[in-house]
Amino acid sequence: MIKQLIFNGDPKSTLDVNKYLQLENKCHSLLNNNEIRFVGIINRMGNIISGGFSEEVDLLETDEKRRKLYMQTALEISMREDFNDTLGKINYIATNRDNVLVITMPMNNHVMLISAKPTSKVEQIITKVHALGFFQSEV
DSSP states (O other): OEEOOOOOSOGGGOOOHHHHHHHHHHHHHHHTSTTEEEEEEEETTSOEEEEEEOTTOOOOSOHHHHHHHHHHHHHHHHHHGGGHHHHOOOOOEEEEOSSOEEEEEEETTEEEEEEEOTTSOHHHHHHHHHHTTTTTTOO
């Protein structure tokens, strides 16, 4: 797993060591699926706090573009949560592009971001996420 970890002193952007290690292990387990390219836990400021890329992945974007994507993802979830009272809680958002399937899932003050092959099945990935217990003790 290629590491990408940022801690900024913001209490919402850091985790205690045990939670961090649990998340890292779960992210690594999910990355064992050859359909999945990236799994990351992002804080509401758009910083990666856990996760990374599959070792087989060639990074297509620069660090700057990836950070922009992470910030956009956090903002998108935050803006959509404004409608939770009337529409209900967001379970996940799936975006299927020509080259990638992107799944975002809110986790309290964080967002899970998953990148997979465009032919991957969203429901199968979501089932694996829940089976690994990502949401049992949310961040």
